[in-house]
Amino acid sequence: MRTIPAEAWVLVGDGEKALFLKNGIDEGFPNLTVVREMVQENPPTREQGTDSPGRRHDNGPGHKSAVEETDWHRLEKERFAREIADRLYKAAHKGRYDKLIIAAPPVVLGELRKALHKEVEEKIVFDVAKELTNHPIDEIEKALTKD
Numbered sequence: 001m002r003t004i005p006a007e008a009w010v011l012v013g014d015g016e017k018a019l020f021l022k023n024g025i026d027e028g029f030p031n032l033t034v035v036r037e038m039v040q041e042n043p044p045t046r047e048q049g050t051d052s053p054g055r056r057h058d059n060g061p062g063h064k065s066a067v068e069e070t071d072w073h074r075l076e077k078e079r080f081a082r083e084i085a086d087r088l089y090k091a092a093h094k095g096r097y098d099k100l101i102i103a104a105p106p107v108v109l110g111e112l113r114k115a116l117h118k119e120v121e122e123k124i125v126f127d128v129a130k131e132l133t134n135h136p137i138d139e140i141e142k143a144l145t146k147d
Contacts, residue, residue: 001145001146002146003028004023004141004144005023005099006023006025007022007097007098008023008027008097008099008100008101008125009091009100010022010032010100010101010103010140011084011088011100011102011104012133013038013084013102014105014108014133015076015081015105015108017037018037018080018084019034020035020036020087020091021137022035022097030141030144030145031141032141033137034137038084081111081112082111084112084115085117085120089116089117092117092120098123101126101127101144102124102127102128103128103130103140103144104128104130104131105129106129109127128144
């Protein structure tokens with residue numbers, strides 16, 4: 001069974017919402033409270049892009065191929081991951097936390113990991129590749145302490 005260290009921060013995020021939580025002083029009995037919440041609007045790509053995919057000329061006369069449509073939704077998730085990473089860096093640099101736990105869906109966790117500053121990476125105790133943003137805090141505590 002994993003434990004959440006006393007006073008550790010817990011980031012629970014996905015591509016549209018991030019909760020910054022802080023544990024109480026007893027690592028044997030987690031007591032997470034919300035420090036900050038970030039929310040962004042990120043509608044599906046079909047609602048963000050209005051143009052049809054582009055076309056380009058191939059080798060040979062009269063040959064054209066479709067160009068893959070931009071996935072605006074995915075790009076926005078990547079941007080949001082960078083914004084979360086920046087907030088974590090600023091808080092770490094100010095000494096607001098010494099230990100960090102991250103819970104996010106696998107794709108978002110990967111994007112977040114790419115964007116994290118070395119100072120933040122060194123504070124990570126463990127991460128959980130799971131979507132927990134819309135769960136109540138007591139369920140988040142249970143999910144994080146389960147092996």
